[in-house]
Amino acid sequence: MKSQAKPEQINQEQGATESVTRRTFARIAVGAAGLCYAVMAGYPIYKYLYTPVEKAAKESAVKEILLKDAHKLPVGSGMVFKFGSRPAWLIHNDDNTWIALDAVCTHLGCTVKYEQEKKRIYCECHGGVYDPHSGKNIAGPPPKPLKQYKIQITDSGVIVSRA
Amino acid sequence: MQIKTCAKQIYSWCDERIGITELLEFAKKKAVPEHKHTFWYYLGGISLLFFIIQAFTGALLLIYYRPGPDAYESVRQITYEIKFGWLIRSIHSWAANLMLVAVFVHMFSVYFMKAYRRPREIGWLSGLILLLVCMIFGFSGYLLPMDELAFFATKVGLEIPAAPLNAVGELIAAALSIIGIKAQWLGSIGSDISSLIRGGFEVNEYTVQRFFSLHVIVLPAVFLAVLGLHLYLVQKHGNAVPPSEEAKPIEQRKSAPFFPNFLMRDLAAWLIALNVLILLAAMFPWDLGQPADPLKPAPAGIHPEWYFMSSFQVLKAFGQWFPGITGEILGMILFTAGLVLWTLIPFYDNTSASGKRARRATWFGLFTLAVLVLTTIWGYLALK
Numbered sequence: 001m002k003s004q005a006k007p008e009q010i011n012q013e014q015g016a017t018e019s020v021t022r023r024t025f026a027r028i029a030v031g032a033a034g035l036c037y038a039v040m041a042g043y044p045i046y047k048y049l050y051t052p053v054e055k056a057a058k059e060s061a062v063k064e065i066l067l068k069d070a071h072k073l074p075v076g077s078g079m080v081f082k083f084g085s086r087p088a089w090l091i092h093n094d095d096n097t098w099i100a101l102d103a104v105c106t107h108l109g110c111t112v113k114y115e116q117e118k119k120r121i122y123c124e125c126h127g128g129v130y131d132p133h134s135g136k137n138i139a140g141p142p143p144k145p146l147k148q149y150k151i152q153i154t155d156s157g158v159i160v161s162r163a
Numbered sequence: 164m165q166i167k168t169c170a171k172q173i174y175s176w177c178d179e180r181i182g183i184t185e186l187l188e189f190a191k192k193k194a195v196p197e198h199k200h201t202f203w204y205y206l207g208g209i210s211l212l213f214f215i216i217q218a219f220t221g222a223l224l225l226i227y228y229r230p231g232p233d234a235y236e237s238v239r240q241i242t243y244e245i246k247f248g249w250l251i252r253s254i255h256s257w258a259a260n261l262m263l264v265a266v267f268v269h270m271f272s273v274y275f276m277k278a279y280r281r282p283r284e285i286g287w288l289s290g291l292i293l294l295l296v297c298m299i300f301g302f303s304g305y306l307l308p309m310d311e312l313a314f315f316a317t318k319v320g321l322e323i324p325a326a327p328l329n330a331v332g333e334l335i336a337a338a339l340s341i342i343g344i345k346a347q348w349l350g351s352i353g354s355d356i357s358s359l360i361r362g363g364f365e366v367n368e369y370t371v372q373r374f375f376s377l378h379v380i381v382l383p384a385v386f387l388a389v390l391g392l393h394l395y396l397v398q399k400h401g402n403a404v405p406p407s408e409e410a411k412p413i414e415q416r417k418s419a420p421f422f423p424n425f426l427m428r429d430l431a432a433w434l435i436a437l438n439v440l441i442l443l444a445a446m447f448p449w450d451l452g453q454p455a456d457p458l459k460p461a462p463a464g465i466h467p468e469w470y471f472m473s474s475f476q477v478l479k480a481f482g483q484w485f486p487g488i489t490g491e492i493l494g495m496i497l498f499t500a501g502l503v504l505w506t507l508i509p510f511y512d513n514t515s516a517s518g519k520r521a522r523r524a525t526w527f528g529l530f531t532l533a534v535l536v537l538t539t540i541w542g543y544l545a546l547k
Contacts, residue, residue, distance in 0.1 A: 044246075044247035044250055044251070045223065045247075045251075047246040047247050048223065048226075048245060048246055048247045048248060048251060049226070050246070051244070051245045051246045051248075054246075
């Protein structure tokens with residue numbers, strides 16, 4: 001800048017604006033380069049950490065499963081099975097109806113259990129109670145009913161699919 | 164405008180409690196000498212950068228690495244299944260090697276600048292401890308993938324000191340028996356120590372597990388403590404100037420403020436080192452060999468990493484010149500003596516304390532450097 005013109009020819013205010021612009025430019029350039037490096041480091045690290053989540057997402061993308069021999073489940077009892085990455089209950093009720101319910105409590109995510117003697121679905125964590133005929137939340141803190149799956153009883157087992 | 168006043172308020176709140184301004188003032192007053200050898204001052208900082216990268220990538224690798232019987236499989240997953248796992252592993256391996264390069268250059272530059280002289284003796288000694296810890300880091304980390312190379316490198320590495328130590332133990336036992344003390348166990352002291360380190364008579368999953376503990380807990384703790392002392396001493400005594408610079412009158416010596424001038428140049432050097440590392444890691448990804456199998460013969464052309472090549476070749480050569488255990492013992496004695504001489508240089512290199520050039524120390528340094536370089540080259544040539 002000094003070599004551009006004689007000092008008296010430079011309007012002082014102009015000179016000041018110019019140096020501010022230059023400084024601002026340098027700051028933005030350094031900031032942008034820094035951002036590039038941050039993205040360059042951040043993206044691989046994010047993908048590296050995210051890999052198991054992707055794997056889980058693939059697993060839970062299951063639409064339908066066959067539970068072999070599950071149609072032999074005695075009346076009044078239940079069994080746990082895995083649907084994708086989530087636990088679920090298949091219950092053969094006393095009135096000979098069948099139901100498949102997500103086993104994750106809608107309150108804070110504990111796994112619920114089917115209590116055969118009390119004829120209820122119970123969550124040990126905070127005492128939530130669900131109806132084993134519908135999955136409806138009937139007592140305790142759960143805000144919503146348990147998610148229901150579609151079922152089809154066949155000769156070789158029970159087919160469970162997303163509702 | 165409001166953001167600015169808010170930021171200022173936060174700054175002054177923190178400043179009052181932790182003294183940022185004081186620190187900055189201190190850093191501005193701190194001066195770094197400027198002369199034709201100033202370049203070498205960057206190597207310590209670059210070593211530090213690589214250490215930080217090792218801590219960072221090491222923590223990332225820990226997320227998926229499983230020591231013990233599952234070690235190979237977990238490294239295989241990191242390399243081939245986890246996204247960008249190959250890159251993080253490659254950076255960790257490359258940075259380990261580059262860190263050793265930087266540390267060696269740093270050590271020799273400190274040596275030739277005679278920066279170990281009073282009052283910096285402890286700085287020199289702590290630096291050598293850091294180098295030793297780095298090499299144990301390298302040795303222990305090398306086993307963790309548990310592939311063929313890792314298996315044999317560890318096997319040989321633990322075997323080398325065992326036989327000469329046994330022989331020395333036997334000698335001591337024989338001497339003791341003359342005065343009537345029975346100490347037969349001394350005859351196998353080397354093998355016993357090796358077995359203890361291995362956790363068995365062969366390299367196995369226990370070896371991986373204990374090397375893992377060493378690599379991620381014990382060594383980092385020791386390294387950080389010694390590094391703290393090392394950096395504190397640099398801070399306390401300032402950068403050493405070479406004798407050629409000391410000969411000049413004080414008014415002719417130049418210096419630059421540490422903050423911001425030298426720090427900015429330091430960061431620029433870091434940026435260059437980082438770019439070199441990323442390029443190497445991305446273009447030459449680190450290999451994973453076949454899984455270790457104790458029943459398989461050693462692969463052809465197997466050799467240690469470059470930083471162990473010199474000692475490997477010396478031991479090999481001595482073994483050929485003096486058949487049997489004698490050669491190995493002589494080699495070990497020579498190496499140990501050299502290391503002791505090197506370590507104690509600040510205590511017998513009196514001539515350079517006066518500021519005059521210490522020719523003898525310089526010659527010894529050049530000799531050591533030449534021996535290390537030549538035996539390393541020899542080692543690689545002997546492989547063919």
